[in-house]
Amino acid sequence: DTEVTQTPKHLVMGMTNKKSLKCEQHMGHRAMYWYKQKAKKPPELMFVYSYEKLSINESVPSRFSPECPNSSLLNLHLHALQPEDSALYLCASSQATGSLTEAFFGQGTRLTVV
């Protein structure tokens, strides 16, 4: 199983809503990532979890709150978002150590903030 599964695929939320994005992998990877991708732009790293601990937070606003409940799951909790937060949110996973750093990506969640 080389899949990273993200749910939901599409999400429309109001600026006062609270929602969560979910990501799951069963490849035994101990590094998991959230990226944000605007249209026609490359993915931008938001958060990195390594062995279920947050290791990188790329100055992301606090309205985005990541959570890694276990080694297979990664959540991104959303609260009081702005319209400019509308984007494709990609989850990825990889080995956390060793020589192979290939990242496997999910299909993303297309988020629209209204």
Place this chain on the structure above:
Amino acid sequence: AQTVTQSQPEMSVQEAETVTLSCTYDTSESDYYLFWYKQPPSRQMILVIRQEAYKQQNATENRFSVNFQKAAKSFSLKISDSQLGDAAMYFCAYANTGGGADGLTFGKGTHLIIQP
């Protein structure tokens, strides 16, 4: 900090022809990884090919090959016998060694169009 530069926003090639996508990068590290990812309209990022910096031999995966010039910090992707299914955004990406904990640094991407 590492940077990745893709200077071709868009490339077009006839089906069955060969096309080369350019990528340059900047790093102070001596060991690292380089990748080409493909992102079709379905949105999923798919690994095309990867290169370990310590390996002098250029990586090859079927119709895809790279020209890795470490001294010049250049990492181009050659697609031979282009197919309609190759149409996508192609991103060049860099990763430090020591595991994936630093994430990937991406270039701005090249939109590849395949003309039938």
